[in-house]
Amino acid sequence: AQSISGVFAGDEVMKGSLASYTFEHMEIASYTILIAAANAAGEAEIARVCEQNLREEEAMAEWLKSNLPQVTEQFLARAELDSDSAKR
Template identity: 75%
Template sequence: HMEIASYTMLIAAANAEGEAEVARVSEQNLREEEAMADWLKSHLAETTQMFLSRAAADSDAAKR
């Protein structure tokens, strides 16, 4: 969420300084960060389980 907060602040600063292009690009980046945060939130348990399974498989392979 630090990226989301940073882009939100950057947009406010760009708008205050009349930097429309910086604001536009920052808004695009903000939407991408928000979409990724939503995806992670809805897939976190599944992603964590996949990581743990792969880590266990790698550990087992290293022991052989």
């Protein structure tokens, strides 16, 4: 049962990376909407705070994007080692 469950969990690192990157972009869209709504309502302070949060989310999305190739390479190297070990 454990080896069968490994088939489904083997790519959790990649799924987690994809989910994190996707979630950051949902947050970016959400803050963009909140900023537009705050500006339309004349709520400059709310817009300012949301803009600060937006910059943080954009920075995190960029960090994730720039690290995805390295995470992928490390995942593939580990998967290859695991595959070689299983063959023995």
